[in-house]
Amino acid sequence: xxxxxxxFKVNEIQADAxxxxxxxxxxxxxxxxxxxxxRVILVTVPRLGIVPVERVMDQVGGAERPVAxxxxxxxGDINGHVAFVFEMEQAQYLIExxxxxxPSAEPMFDDLGQSALMEVGxxxxxxxxxxxxxxxxxxxxxxxxxxxxxxAGAVATGILLEIGQVVExxxxxxxxxxDENMVDGFFFFVPEPESLAVLLNALGVxx
Numbered sequence: 001x002x003x004x005x006x007x008f009k010v011n012e013i014q015a016d017a018x019x020x021x022x023x024x025x026x027x028x029x030x031x032x033x034x035x036x037x038x039r040v041i042l043v044t045v046p047r048l049g050i051v052p053v054e055r056v057m058d059q060v061g062g063a064e065r066p067v068a069x070x071x072x073x074x075x076g077d078i079n080g081h082v083a084f085v086f087e088m089e090q091a092q093y094l095i096e097x098x099x100x101x102x103p104s105a106e107p108m109f110d111d112l113g114q115s116a117l118m119e120v121g122x123x124x125x126x127x128x129x130x131x132x133x134x135x136x137x138x139x140x141x142x143x144x145x146x147x148x149x150x151x152a153g154a155v156a157t158g159i160l161l162e163i164g165q166v167v168e169x170x171x172x173x174x175x176x177x178x179d180e181n182m183v184d185g186f187f188f189f190v191p192e193p194e195s196l197a198v199l200l201n202a203l204g205v206x207x
Contacts, residue, residue: 009050010050010171010196010200013205014200014203014205015048017200017203017204017205018048018171018173018203019045019046019047019048019173020135021128021131021132021135021203022046022048022128022131022173022175022187023045023046024131024135025127025128025129025130025131025132026043026046026124026127026128026175026187027043028127028130028131029043029123029124029127030042030043032123032127033120033123033124033177036098036119036120036123037097037098037179039097039179040179041177041178041179042177042178042179043175043176043177043178044175044176044178046173046174046175046187047173047174047175048171048172048173048174049171049172049174050171050172051172062152062153063151063152063153064151064152064153065087065088065151065152066087066088066149066150066151066152067085067086067087067088067091067148067149067150067151067152067155068085068086068088068091068109068117068147068148068149069083069084069085069086069091069117069121069147069148069149069155069186070083070084070117070118070120070121070122070125070145070146070147070148071083071145071146071148071155071158072122072125072126072129072142072143072144072145072146073142073143074129074140074141074142074143075140075141075143076138076139076140076141077138077139077140077198077202078138078140078191078192078195078196078198078199079191079192079195080189080190080191080192080195081188081189081190082125082128082129082142082187082188082189082190083121083125083148083155083187083188084120084121084124084125084185084186084187084188085148085152085155085185085186085187085188086117086183086184086185086186087184090183090184090185091109091117093181093183094116094117094120094177094183095109095113095116095117097179098116098117098119098120099112099113099116101113109149114147114149117147118145118147121145122145124185124187125142125145125187126142128187128189129142132199135202135203136199136202136203137202138198138199138202171188171189171190171191171196172186172187172188172189173187173188173189174186174187175187
C-alpha cells in the first residue's frame with residue numbers, strides 16, 4: 001500500500017491562528033516556569049514556519065548538532081507529535097537553574113538532569129496542548145514525556161518514524177525563554193495526515 005504524503009499548506013490567516021495558540025499556550029507556561037526556577041522568565045512571541053523536513057533541524061544548528069529535549073505524542077480528535085528541543089549547552093543551563101548543579105565540561109544528563117529537563121519540556125508542551133484543547137474544544141490526550149538526547153537529525157527521524165508516513169514538511173514554532181541569558185527553545189509540532197485540517201477547522205480558519 002502506498003504511503004500517504006503529508007504536506008502542510010497554510011495561508012496567512014491560518015498561520016496567525018496557529019501562532020495565537022502557541023502564544024497562549026507558551027505564555028501560560030511562563031508563570032509555572034518562573035515559579036519553578038524562582039526567577040522571572042519571559043517568553044518571546046512565537047515564530048511560525050512551514051519547513052521542509054530535511055531542513056527542520058537546521059533550526060537547531062544542523063542534523064549533526066547535539067540536542068536534548070522532550071517528545072510527546074498526542075492522540076484524540078487530532079493525532080501527532082510534539083517536541084521541545086534545546087541545544088546541548090542551553091539544556092545544560094536549564095538543568096543548572098533547576099538543580100543548582102555547577103556546569104561541567106560534560107553534559108549533565110544523569111537521572112536528575114534528565115528529570116529536570118523533562119519537567120521543563122513537559123510543562124511547555126502540555127501548555128501548548130491544553131491551549132489547543134481550550135481554544136478548539138477538541139479532545140486531546142498527551143502521552144507521558146520521553147527524554148531525547150542525540151544528534152538533531154536522529155531526534156527528528158525518530159519523531160517522523162513514529163508517524164509512519166512520508167512527510168514533506170513540518171510546522172515549526174520557535175520561542176525563546178529569557179532570563180538574564182537567552183535560552184532558545186525549538187518547539188516542533190508534526191500532526192498526522194488530515195489532523196492539520198481538523199485543527200484549522202476547529203480554530204474556525206479551515207478552507
